[in-house]
Amino acid sequence: MTAIGATLALIVGFVLGLLGGGGSVLTVPILIYALHVPVKPAIATSLFVVGLVAFIGFLTHARQGTVAKRVAFIFGPFAVVAAYAGARIARHVPADAQLVLFALVGLAGSVMMFRGTFRKSQVEPAPYKPVTDVRTVLLLAVEGIGVGLLTGLIGVGGGFLIVPALVFVAKLPMRLAVGTSLLVITMNAMSGFAGYAGTVPIDWTMVGWFTTIAAIGSITGTLVSKRVPQRRLKQVFGVLLIGVSLYVLYRR
16 A cells, blocks of 8 residues: 555545545546556456445435435346446457546546536526336436446446436436435446456455545545535536546546
């Protein structure tokens, strides 16, 4: 463990707790470029780390009452099956292709997060009502399959795609979307990791210290999230995705 590695792990956890996503979009480049882990082991390691850290963040959100469990258990099972399948397919995909796809998906996610955040007048969201209509359920299922496949293929927990889906499809307020996303990421990431298990080497010592430090950051980020305006959360999320995605394209 190095001071740089520990600092970066803390940032990963903080971002995941604050935004309900972005953990893997930071972890994969950190493992590859800062800790010098090969691409495919980095993707598998990221899934395991982010899955555990997301679960810790979810527990904190659950205590605050900011998790829409019904939505999570509509979205989650479809993502879980697809994530495992994506991980098995990823064994046959070149590492460079995975990095390019990783960056492009990050840029697409940033566009989704910026949507509507620069309007001068922001309408307060209506009180959340549980999902009941068939159309919304079907859209969540399709989103779950798409996010799950990407999770397995490129190692993202899916938060930077899950959060926009929950906001724009399930009509969740941003803070509720963040907490719900963490539950889905836990299921999604662990399923993707299971798909990689036994096919790539994992440095469990690094996993241990990185996860422990990131978990501390996640708890801090979760506590801070309730003090940050929802619109500002989306903008920070979007900027984060653009910067990391462009860096990956540059370095690949």
